[in-house]
Amino acid sequence: MFAKFRLTGRVMPVPQKIPNKSDNKKQLARERSTERILASAIVLFSKHGFAQTTMEMIANHAKISKGLAYNYFKSKNQIFEQIIDSHLAKQERFYNNIPPNLSAKEYVREFFIRSIQFAKEERKTMVLITVCLFQPSAVSLSKKMIENVERRFAPFKEAMRERFRAYGIKDPDKEMIFIKTFLHGVIMSQHFNDTTMCTPTIIEMLLERYDSK
The missing domain is CATH 1.10.357 (Tetracycline Repressor; domain 2)
Incomplete structure (x- = not known):
């Protein structure tokens, strides 16, 4: 098999990882959480101002944990x-x-x-x-x-x-x-x-x- 490969000069393609349903669900969940965070931030920044709004307030409004909010955004x-x-x-x-x-x-x-x-x-x-x-x-x-x-x-x-x-x-x-x-x-x-x-x-x-x- 190896000798045949050398003679033909064919380059074997690198196997690509095929996304599974679990990966797609995680990506979709991440996108939805990010959208909720951004939407909640817009509401709270408008209502309370930038200085008075905290990450905890944004997380609560988006109905996610503060830890998850920090996982997507540092601040x-x-x-x-x-x-x-x-x-x-x-x-x-x-x-x-x-x-x-x-x-x-x-x-x-x-x-x-x-x-x-x-x-x-x-x-x-x-x-x-x-x-x-x-x-x-x-x-x-x-x-x-x-x-x-x-x-x-x-x-x-x-x-x-x-x-x-x-x-x-x-x-x-x-x-x-x-x-x-x-x-x-x-x-x-x-x-x-x-x-x-x-x-x-x-x-x-x-x-x-x-x-x-």
Whole structure:
């Protein structure tokens, strides 16, 4: 058998472990427990604030033991980081399929539309993250979130800069700050149910600045 193998030069495949029903059940149980922990953390962070919420409170709300909660997450900080990361991953997917050949005006319009749609769908989580990050005990988390945002959305920012350069805008970074500030204002007005602002009209008014470029 061995001689035959050497002559043919065949590489025998490495046996792969076939997942059994027990492994699948464990994985499913882990995913469900993780989801309950994250969902409970969102509820408790919203109700009590980040500083006042403990791992024991989260475990009790999720109806699991504190030991099991610590088995999945080392601390409430790690839970909060996971909430932020999942939130940003969803937002990233909203932008990933923006057509790459759009002009600056069309790209900004599409970016705004998707951002506002995302803000509507993720309103509760956005408010939670914003409130928690302003608490003194969450300074390190705020820094990590900023780093995460910069890393994830760097390609979209660069795409904006390229279009602004094509329009002859001398300082694309300043234009980015202007766009970001404007977008935040629109989103915040929606969070507070400001019916005096007609979002589509406001966006078109902003986009008029590129018609003369």
